Amino acid sequence: MNIASLNERSLVWRLVALHVWQRSLKWMHGGPIFRMQPFSAVPARLLLAPQDLRTADATNAADIYGGRFLFSGHLVETQGRSPFELEAAHEDWQRELHAFGWLRDLRAADSHISRQNARALVEDWIRYCGRWHPIGWEASVVTRRILSWLAHSPFILLDGDHEFYRGFVKSLARQIRYLRQTINETEDGVERLHAALAISSACISMAGQGRFARQSIRRLEHELNRQILPDGGHISRNPRALIDILADLLPVRQAFVAQGLEMPPAMLQSVDRMMPLLRFFRHGDGALAHFNGMGSTPNDLVATILAYDDARGAPPLNAPHSGYQRLSGGDSVVLIDTGPAPDPGVSGDAHAGCLSFEFSSGQNRMVVNCGVSPKSNPLWRKVSRSTAAHSTATIEDTSSCHFLSERPFGHLLGAPILSGPVMVPVEREDDRAGSRIIASHDGYAAHFRVVHQRDLRLSGDGTVLDGIDTFSAVGSIDPEHRYAIRFHLHPGLKASLIRGGTAILLVCRDGEAWEFDAHGSEPLLEESIYLSDVYGHRKTDQIVIAGSLLEELSVGWQFRKTAAAKLSRRGTSDFDEADELPLQEPAPI
Structure with a gap:
């Protein structure tokens, strides 16, 4: 048994011990004894x-x-x-x-x-x-x-x-x-923060809760300081967490104002940090990128939340604590996952998508991750979390993270990440010619002795996206092992092979066109599935570049815009600032 598996087994036993301890405490605090206690403290x-x-x-x-x-x-x-x-x-x-x-x-x-x-x-x-x-x-x-x-x-x-x-x-x-x-x-992460928000909301909404209100506010501050990162992201690295937290945090903040209570500093700071990062994850059509558990975007709710963003400035380009980068040029946006796996305790919905990216031009989403299925199905959940469901590179169709799935512990603990990328160095360059990100991860180093590096450059006018994927050996490798670089396409695109199969033409619904070229490699056009559609799963295509690993292998590729949009249209998920709904005062009772 290697060191990695020993570490994983030790981690599993620690998680099991923590789970049993928490279940015991919950039985003591909220089990039969709680139900038998008389309750007369009615506000x-x-x-x-x-x-x-x-x-x-x-x-x-x-x-x-x-x-x-x-x-x-x-x-x-x-x-x-x-x-x-x-x-x-x-x-x-x-x-x-x-x-x-x-x-x-x-x-x-x-x-x-x-x-x-x-x-x-x-x-x-x-x-x-x-x-x-x-x-x-x-x-x-x-x-x-x-x-x-x-x-x-x-x-x-x-x-x-x-x-x-x-x-x-x-x-x-x-x-x-x-x-x-x-x-x-309660489960750590968003669930525990929501519980703190519910308790605080109740304490300031009900009469005679002075002592409990002070305790609840302190607990809410603790959870906000612990879970909201300095750049505004959540410790789970899930963009959906920002929507869910803000949807409950903003009304609580408004209730503090209505009651004339002093605003906790953590509440003010958390909102001020999360709002810009919510804009950070948005494509031109208003949808959020599908990273680490983010599914279809609730556009009406996002619109309402952003209506309370006082700054409404340009989104940041760098979220180093959350582990994401954003390239912007012209009407094009590239969002990249450049972070390690989150802590196992909050990784139940995290994905093995390190160095995956999403790419959009105006209101056309081009390259996406498959996202999260709205169906409550363990099989689709497992598929959506795999590296192959992301626009990045895989080796031997193996995910860069290892999830807990074996019984009985998988049944008890869910499927947290046991191991994955730890070292994810990132370099960024911005100049008049465009923006460039160079990042690598060691998620395949333990099993395949390979480090994957991705070099992305978006031109200043947003018409060219160049990429280089490099596989560097950090030990003896098996040349029979094969890599696959995937680019999952949004179902709104029509893809077809051109120039004798050496390039791929991508045509958007509004007539905008792009060409994909693999610089000497022969790209394949294969079937894929888009899981995050509001109406269910949709068939789509993916571009695949595959081959055998070598001691030092680099694969270059390029997306190049060849035709502008012929039609002026609004995406179904886009909205005007004037359409956003203002946050109202809490209703007195």
Whole structure:
């Protein structure tokens, strides 16, 4: 057994020990003892309701009233029963049901019937699940339910009697106490930060929470300082984390203002750092690059979040703490993953995509990573995290990271990254001629004794992207091992071989055209799949350059613009600044 596998085995046992310890503590703090404890500390009243920034769909209200619940791709018809009595439904469906995010759809309907329906469903949850439910009391579900109940409390409580009001507030307080007692045992990363946000939001939204409010604010500051990096990224290196955190952090910040409370410095600094980095990850059509767990972009939510960005300046070009680089020239944008694997404790959604890049021209995305599948399917999740699903180089179709997947530990711990690139040196050059990034990673050094280096240069006018991939031996290598450099194409492109198969023509829907040339190598055009489409998986193409490894091998390639767009069009995911929605004051109760 080599040193790498010994280190991985040691890491697995440490993760297992931590998991068992946290499960034990959670059982002590939030298990049967918690459920048997009497609870009489009911706040006198709610003071305000933080805003819900997520988009509502009023058309869902009629389905919910009719007992048809479509969540996470699963449709369940209750046949006149309460949905909280059902047990056979899919777990993801149950999580979405118990999270109560669909309250925003009932509220959007803005009718007496939808309000009565919402109140009846809340009463059902309190009756059937208010003391315990195996899924309804998962920490992440409790967090989302607290935030939903608080945000939509004016809608739920309007026209309700005093008994319902008291029962609602008592249940809410009980859930907050559960979250407060178990926050240290929640999954590290975004889930724990969301829990801290929910507790803080509740404490400043409910009367008589002075002591708890001070504690919750200190805990929120601790999590923000620990999880938000100096350049604004999240420790998980997932761009989606920025959207999810800001969507909850901004309303909490606004609630502080409405209550006349002093703003915690960490809250101000975190928002100021995250906003520019959110713009950093955006292509010309408004979509965010698919790195480390980022799927399809919720454009309406991103638009609302960016409306609260006071600076609205040009995005930064360098995110060294998060491990990303951005090249910009003319209308072209190149985003590159130049960071090592995140800490195993927050790597459950991270990908083996070191040195992968995405490339867009104007509103046309050209080269992409496959992204994350919206389907809750372990197989697609495994595929999306592999190096082969990214626009970078692989050796023997092996990922540059090793994920935990073996039973039983994979079932207990998920699939964190056990090993991957550690040394990822980056050099950057910017001048009038363009911008250049030279980066390498050692993810293949242990198994194949090869270091992969990528040299990317984007011309100043954005019409030429040159790249060189170099494989350098750091020991004895097997010349039979083969490399494959992949460029996954966005499904909006039409690709075809030209010049006798030595080059590839890429034509966009608006008539813009680019040529790909591999400088002596023969590129292949193969099938691929785009996983991050809003409407599901889409077939697409990928360009592949393949060959056998040598002691020192360099492969050069180029994307060159050959025709400008013939049509002026707006991308479906783009939006005007005037279309962005302003953040509103919290609603008083």
